[in-house]
Amino acid sequence: MQTFRTKQEVRNQVRAWRREGLTVGLVPTMGYLHDGHLSLMRIAKREADRVVASVFVNPTQFGPNEDFAAYPRDEARDLAQCESVGIDGVFLPEVSEMYLTDATVHVVEDRMSKVLCGVTRPIHFGGVLTVVLKLFHIVMPDVAVFGQKDAQQLAIIRRMVRDLDVPVRIVGGPIVRESSGLAMSSRNTYLSAEERVRALSLRRSLDFAEAEWTAGRLDAEALRTAMRRILAEGGANVEYVETVDADSLEPVAELRPNTLVAIAARVGRTRLIDNTVLA
Ligand code: AMP
Numbered sequence: 001m002q003t004f005r006t007k008q009e010v011r012n013q014v015r016a017w018r019r020e021g022l023t024v025g026l027v028p029t030m031g032y033l034h035d036g037h038l039s040l041m042r043i044a045k046r047e048a049d050r051v052v053a054s055v056f057v058n059p060t061q062f063g064p065n066e067d068f069a070a071y072p073r074d075e076a077r078d079l080a081q082c083e084s085v086g087i088d089g090v091f092l093p094e095v096s097e098m099y100l101t102d103a104t105v106h107v108v109e110d111r112m113s114k115v116l117c118g119v120t121r122p123i124h125f126g127g128v129l130t131v132v133l134k135l136f137h138i139v140m141p142d143v144a145v146f147g148q149k150d151a152q153q154l155a156i157i158r159r160m161v162r163d164l165d166v167p168v169r170i171v172g173g174p175i176v177r178e179s180s181g182l183a184m185s186s187r188n189t190y191l192s193a194e195e196r197v198r199a200l201s202l203r204r205s206l207d208f209a210e211a212e213w214t215a216g217r218l219d220a221e222a223l224r225t226a227m228r229r230i231l232a233e234g235g236a237n238v239e240y241v242e243t244v245d246a247d248s249l250e251p252v253a254e255l256r257p258n259t260l261v262a263i264a265a266r267v268g269r270t271r272l273i274d275n276t277v278l279a
Contacts, residue, residue: 001082002089007138010052010091014140022049026141026168028132031055032072032186033081036176040145041085043173047143053082054091054135056098061127072189091139098134106130107164112156112249116242116262117273128153129160136168143169149176149183151260151275155249175274177203183274190270199267201234202274205241209261213278218255227263236265236272246277 004010014024025048027040033055044051055078062068075092082090106126112118113125136144146154158170176184181203182196191199205227212223220243227241243252246260255278262275 001079001087003079004052004089004091005093006097007093010089010139013089014050014052017050018140023142024048024139025051026135026139026144027051027053027087028135028144028146029053029055030057030071030186031078032074032189033078034176034184034186036147036149036173036184038081038085039176040147040173041082041087043171044143044145045086047145047169047171048141050088051086052089052091052139052141053087054093054139056091056093056131056135058098058127058131059095060099060130061124063121063123066121067187072186091135098131107133107160109156109160112152112159115244115249116152116240117264118152120239120264125153125156129156132157133160133164133166136166141168143171145171145173147176148172148174148275148277149185150273151246151262151277152249155247155260158247181207183272185272187270187272191267195268195270198235199270199272201231201236202263202265202272204234205230205263206261206274206276210276210278213255213259220251220253220255220259223255223261227261231263231265236267239264239266239271 017024025044027044029037041053057071059068107129108126118125154172161168161170182199208230209223224241228238231238242262244260245252246258252259259278260275264273
């Protein structure tokens with residue numbers, strides 16, 4: 001497994017692979033890897049001949065009062081994890097390698113980035129789209145894999161690729177959960193044992209949503225109200241519970257297939273997100 005610290009190094013290797021006629025997959029991450037990340041890497045290996053993972057805690061997607069400085073980092077462990085799933089190259093740039101301090105061009109999305117997490121994180125998705133487009137231009141992958149865990153991010157990246165004719169195929173990977181049902185997240189490391197128990201109310205409220213849908217109860221507002229109650233009773237501080245179309249993120253009044261049921265909630269000081277898409 002190779003490691004690349006500069007854009008030029010990764011570009012040179014990808015060009016060499018392409019000359020051999022090999023296809024390339026990309027899995028962007030912020031590191032502190034867990035089984036959710038590794039599942040995306042395994043998917044990428046099925047989809048492409050060579051796979052590059054990036055590990056970059058992207059400062060431009062964190063708001064001024066968010067956890068950029070505190071975000072967990074463990075490069076040695078991340079490299080061992082990538083090696084264990086057979087990644088071909090890991091791109092680990094410094095912030096200064098990725099961004100010129102006087103950069104003035106950014107990706108802006110007008111609509112989907114303003115709902116759900118975008119309400120409390122107004123600069124987040126612009127930062128995500130800009131770094132993802134830069135990674136696409138640096139690595140030039142045929143396919144890139146993103147997790148359904150960040151359903152809004154996945155939908156907005158698909159929209160960017162559609163609207164800007166980016167020649168990359170986007171593949172989504174299912175949410176990987178701990179045996180308790182808690183969705184894996186690098187931020188779970190912030191949770192105390194007692195907070196982990198409270199965090200299970202997210203999954204509980206999504207199970208309730210699935211059961212209501214299966215039972216044919218389609219009133220989205222009634223569902224959201226009941227889910228808020230489950231979350232509050234479980235000790236989670238609800239930021240939002242939304243029912244939207246999984247592709248457009250437009251609100252849904254009556255549940256239907258492809259409805260994204262999405263939650264953001266705080267448990268203690270940790271902000272958690274989770275979701276399910278009704279089939
Ligand atoms: P992050 O390192 O949090 O930026 O996540 C990198 C990629 O891993 C994103 O595409 C996430 O959606 C995905 N991811 C994070 N957690 C999970 C999970 N529990 N299951 C599946 N994918 C995940």
